Amino acid sequence: MSEAARAGESDGGGRGVTGDAATDEVLAEVGPRLRRIRKERGATLAGLSEATGISVSTLSRLESGLRKPSLELLLPIARAHQVPLDELVGAPxxxxxxxxxxxxxxxxxxxxxxxxxxxxxxxxxxxxxxxxTEPDPRTHEGYEWLYVLSGRLRVVLGEH
Incomplete structure (x- = not known):
């Protein structure tokens, strides 16, 4: 698999390797979110690089949107910031x-x-x-099992 495919970058057709426009839109928002979270925590790219083992240039490319995020990159960043992965990707x-x-x-x-x-x-x-009011009687083939979780239920079976 090529590095572009592993990183989720464009396949040359203008769409991401995923081929899903909604997914591509979510991934495009990850970079700005990564930058915002890093700055809110007062971290530098160099400090984050040290904590994650990801190069400063890769982190910079992720934040600027020049590199698509992958699990291999996002998991150590989430760990370093102590946030759930969902927060980094903005999962719905x-x-x-x-x-x-x-x-x-x-x-x-x-x-x-x-x-x-x-x-x-x-x-x-x-x-x-x-x-x-009394409901209209209904019939059907088969069985029913009922569990009343709250309140009361009156069941009429034929003449009973």
Missing amino acids: PVGDPRVRAEPIVRHGRTYWPLTRQPGGLQAYKVLEPKRT
């Missing part, structure tokens, strides 16, 4: 990893899918609103 926030899909609202209930595979057993977190 992620949602709750336990609930991956958007909620679904049907018949006054809100459902959060907890499984992603179609078919087979499905798990949902369900918010059942308080009702003052």
Whole structure:
């Protein structure tokens, strides 16, 4: 692999090796962020070079955007500044990893899918609103398991 590919530099087509414009945009913001964090901590390029083992010229090129960041370069810098890697790259926030899909609202209930595979057993977190009227009876083939985490739930099965 060439040094340009390892460093994530342009492939000659005007786009980064990643080929993803959004990724290229995030990477372009890393250099100014590195410079800001270094200056906020009162560190010099020479001092950071000593702490990380990365040459002053490489650090300068990273900060000016002339060199694309790589994990091999960012990890020692994050360690030296004692900041999470996410802070250096400006990673976008992620949602709750336990609930991956958007909620679904049907018949006054809100459902959060907890499984992603179609078919087979499905798990949902369900918010059942308080009702003052009797709901319309519904039937379906199969089984349901319910765990009431708070409140009360009345289940009617046939005449029971």
